[in-house]
Amino acid sequence: MVGVKHMDPESLLEGLDESQRRAAVATSGPVRIIAGAGAGKTRTITRRIAYACALDVWNPSHVLAVTFSKRAAQEMHSRLDGLGFGDVKARTFHSAALGQLHLVWDAVTTDAFPEIHQSSPKALAEAVRIVTNRTDLDKGAVQDVESEINWAKVSLIAPQDYPTVCKATGRVPPAGLEPDTFAELAQEYERQKAAANRMDFNDILLLVCHIIERFPRQARRIRGGIDCITVDEYQDVSPLQHRLLRLWLGDINEVCVVGDAAQTIYSFAGATSYYLRDFAREFAPVHSDIVLNRDYRSTPQIVQYANRVLAASPHRDEYLELTSAQPKGRDIRPTRYEDDSAEAQGIAARIKRLQEHGVPLGDIGVLTRTNAQLKPIAKALEERGIASSVRKVEFTDGNESETTPQNGDWASAGMSGNAPSDTMAAPSPAASLAPAERTIPASSPSTPTAVATQRRMAAEEQALAQLTQLRQRGSATTMPARQTVSLSTIHAAKGLEWKYVFVAGCADGLIPYHSPTDESEREEERRLMYVAVTRAQKELFPSYASTDAPSTGYAPHERMLSPFLRGK
């Protein structure tokens, strides 16, 4: 860590454009920064924090910067450290909450601190058996059930309210379960988990919410360490995370949120850009409301292409239109291949040519909608002796990995199955919400397809494992990551950039995946395409295959270019 350098505050504003500068000097909250892809949001918020600390407006050790992934937290910390303010706490929601839970645990209960697990398959299987008398649910169905429990939990829908939500929104529980049975199962799952003294990531958030609400002295301890909060990627906040943020803040309004509604790609897991869009009303009067729409990452052609993806959206007015700060680059035209295998070969051949022209492999990313699509590309690269590495989609572990922002399930009823002390004998925090807090935000997913999406992502982990094996057989694993082509799903590529980006599988049916019947699902697919396109700095190579793989044994299906790339 670099020691505090007593930096001249003005020097911290160097290299910021006018809008970024306005954001950086807005040292009183509430502040909202709507920042498009590549618009320098990380640069802006780190300078803003450093500037306020250099002016002694804030004490660095009382500043909390919240991100959605460990990688983003590390990036934020290293930039702040470089500016001389390494004392600022850059944390994920889960790691910040976990630290607070450890801080106050002994003051609220005599129980041992529960073990933390991302999921508890045994507890879930047992709950299914007890409630439904079934032991025949396949792995996919069990995953669907778990995903649905997670979704309800981050959406702050208590089990007893779940059937009403289904009735009101047409949501269908997974695995053919009736809403009432599902609610019962969710409660039983919590009991099983509590009996095993286990807690999942969202239990951590729910418990901290509960403690701040019910234990005033502990609430003061928790809040005592926080004078102001900055939340990055605010478009991905869930109702549960939003609630925790409000409780952390209490009466203070020193909050700055940064986000881009066009980059919400985790709605299926409970994320919603509603809070970003509603910020000016919720925190009125806001001190500053700033838009950063100058993209420093990508060429004008890439930016125009990205704008076009959003242009036909019925939600266009919720999204920014970007302008590029870069010199002109090459025009972009999607390449059409005969089938998936030809596409994989074509991409590999192009990458080989780039390599021969001196492009470092680390400057190249290949993005797809699903993990399974990466496999033939990895194989084609391997055949040409090109090293690649796969970015893994890892689900929230709260403080250790790349994440989806939401995960976990309903709270374990204050560990009630764990012989709690009187002080901790609390009902499920989700169940104890005021009714107004239990409503579902407008943009929450309301169809079973959202569950299927999660299931698909989980199932794709299998394909990923195979892919990793494939890589291990090749030379890739012995190469430093910088010398390999990055293979990534679009979800896992969020927040990253490469000079050369290949987006494979830009076909109708792959992106959008299948045929979303629900408007909000289709819109999420559009945003995924936008995120993919905006990862490219210098050159973008979209491609698709006009038929699916001939090796499937079925008659090949005709494919069309993705409607998101067809323009208006």
Ligand SMILES: Nc1ncnc2c1ncn2[C@@H]1O[C@H](COP(=O)(O)OP(=O)(O)OP(=O)(O)O)[C@@H](O)[C@H]1O
């Ligand atoms: N004012 C500026 N002048 C020159 N370069 C800038 C400026 N602001 C940002 N950049 C550069 O633009 C790129 C994107 O900035 P940053 O990493 O802060 O992105 P971001 O907005 O957090 O991106 P995203 O949200 O898409 O992940 C970086 O390479 C950064 O150095």
